Structure formats: C-alpha cells, structure tokens
Amino acid sequence: MDTEQLETHYREIIRNTGEDLDRDGLRDTPLRAAKAFQFLTRGYRQTLDEVVNGALFESDMDEMVLVRDIELYSMCEHHMLPFIGKAHVAYLPDGKVLGLSKIARIVDMYARRLQIQEGLTRQVADAVLQVTGAKGVGVIVEARHLCMMMRGVEKQNSCMTTSVMLGHFRSNPDTRAEFLRLVRG
Numbered sequence: 206m207d208t209e210q211l212e213t214h215y216r217e218i219i220r221n222t223g224e225d226l227d228r229d230g231l232r233d234t235p236l237r238a239a240k241a242f243q244f245l246t247r248g249y250r251q252t253l254d255e256v257v258n259g260a261l262f263e264s265d266m267d268e269m270v271l272v273r274d275i276e277l278y279s280m281c282e283h284h285m286l287p288f289i290g291k292a293h294v295a296y297l298p299d300g301k302v303l304g305l306s307k308i309a310r311i312v313d314m315y316a317r318r319l320q321i322q323e324g325l326t327r328q329v330a331d332a333v334l335q336v337t338g339a340k341g342v343g344v345i346v347e348a349r350h351l352c353m354m355m356r357g358v359e360k361q362n363s364c365m366t367t368s369v370m371l372g373h374f375r376s377n378p379d380t381r382a383e384f385l386r387l388v389r390g
Contacts, residue, residue, distance in 0.1 A: 206246070211239035245280060248317030256314050257336050260304030269380070271295040271387050272308045281352045282319040290322075290348025290364070293388045294329060296339035297373055297380070303337050311336075322348055322367050330369040341372030343384045 215235040216226060224231055275292045292312045296303075315328040330344040345368045353360050373380045 206243050206250075208236070208239050208243065211242055212236045215239055215242075245278075246317060246319065248314045251314045251317075253311070253314070253332055253336065256310045257303070257307050260307050261301050261336065262304070263300065264298055264302040266298045266302055269295050269297055269383060269387070270302060271384070272305065273388060273390070275309045275312050277312055277316040277325075277346070277348070279316040279318070279320045279322075279325060279348075281350060282321055284352040284356070285319065286351040286355065288322060288348045288350040288352070288365075290346060292326075292329060293343075293345045294333060295343045295374070295384050295387070296333055296337055297341045299338055299340045301337055303333070307336075308333065322346055322350075322365055326367040326369045330371055334371050339372065341370070341374040341377075341380060343371070343374035343381070344369050345388055 212235045215238040219231060219235060220226055226232070226235070271293065272295075273291075273293045275294065277290055277292055279288050280286065281288055294308050294312065311332050312329055315325050315332070326344050326346045329346075330342045333339065333344070334342045345366065347364055347366045349364050353363050370381060370384075374384060375381070
C-alpha cells in the first residue's frame with residue numbers, strides 16, 4: 206500500500222469538503238490519515254501462517270478451550286466506518302492446542318480488513334478450525350457499528366451479535382449450550 210498515493214487521495218477528499226489544507230490543523234492530516242488507514246487495514250498484509258508462527262502444540266487436552274472478550278476494531282466495507290466490539294472464540298482440541306495469544310492475533314488479522322461482521326465471524330471460525338484441526342469451533346462476535354450510530358438510523362445503543370458454530374458446536378446441543386453458558390460468564 207503506497208503511503209504517498211493514499212496521502213494524495215486523502216488530500217483530495219479533504220479539499221472536496223471545502224476545507225483549507227493550508228490551515229495549521231490540517232497541514233499534515235493527509236499523511237497522518239494515510240498512515241492510520243494503513244494501520245487499520247494491516248490484516249491484508251498478514252497471513253495465517255505468519256500470525257500462528259508455529260505455535261501449535263501436542264496436547265491430551267480434549268475439553269473446550271475458550272478465549273472470551275477479545276476486543277476488536279474493524280471497518281465496515283459498506284461505509285468505511287469503524288465497528289468495535291469483542292469476540293469469543295472456543296474450540297475442542299483434537300491432539301493439538303493453539304498458543305493463547307494466537308487466537309487474539311487471528312481475530313485481529315481478519316478484523317483489520319474492510320469487513321462485514323458476518324464475514325469476520327466466519328473467517329475467524331474457519332481459520333481456527335484450519336489451524337487446529339479441532340473437533341469443533343464456536344465464535345461469537347458482538348459489535349457496535351458507527352455506520353448505524355453516526356449516520357443513517359442513528360441508533361446509539363444497538364449492538365449486533367453474530368455466531369458461527371462448526372463441528373461439535375453445530376451438531377452437539379450440549380457443546381453449544383456449554384459454550385453459550387461460558388461466554389455469558
């Protein structure tokens with residue numbers, strides 16, 4: 206992603222609002238905005254292999270592993286406005302466990318792309334399943350969307366929840382119920 210090109214585009218966007226790019230507060234804004242956008246979309250420049258970095262370990266553990274309340278920041282692909290929330294990710298190991306921080310890193314990698322929440326939830330679940338070979342994966346994402354809060358219907362307290370259940374989380378009602386119970390705390 207070319208910083209200079211992004212800076213040029215941000216300069217044009219700001220100019221088209223009618224603002225004066227020579228005023229003190231805006232003089233360096235196009236460059237700052239370009240760098241911020243690169244940071245907010247860094248997930249495009251990461252791969253699952255790089256993020257996991259070999260942190261998959263042999264284990265006899267066969268009970269549910271759950272990481273709750275993983276904060277996430279993403280950008281709606283429809284309006285390029287942020288959505289902010291948390292993910293809850295669980296899996297049933299099948300001979301291997303994933304390093305704890307890697308689950309949060311997987312969430313971050315997919316969240317840092319232009320996204321819809323439904324897609325993000327699916328991508329995280331598929332990635333955890335692919336990496337771990339687990340017997341099942343459950344992912345719940347809860348988020349507030351600025352595209353609903355700042356524009357359009359302007360609903361300040363709305364929160365969207367999406368879930369994806371794979372393997373035993375989908376086929377076994379007891380596993381699903383345990384996951385949902387543990388997420389609620």
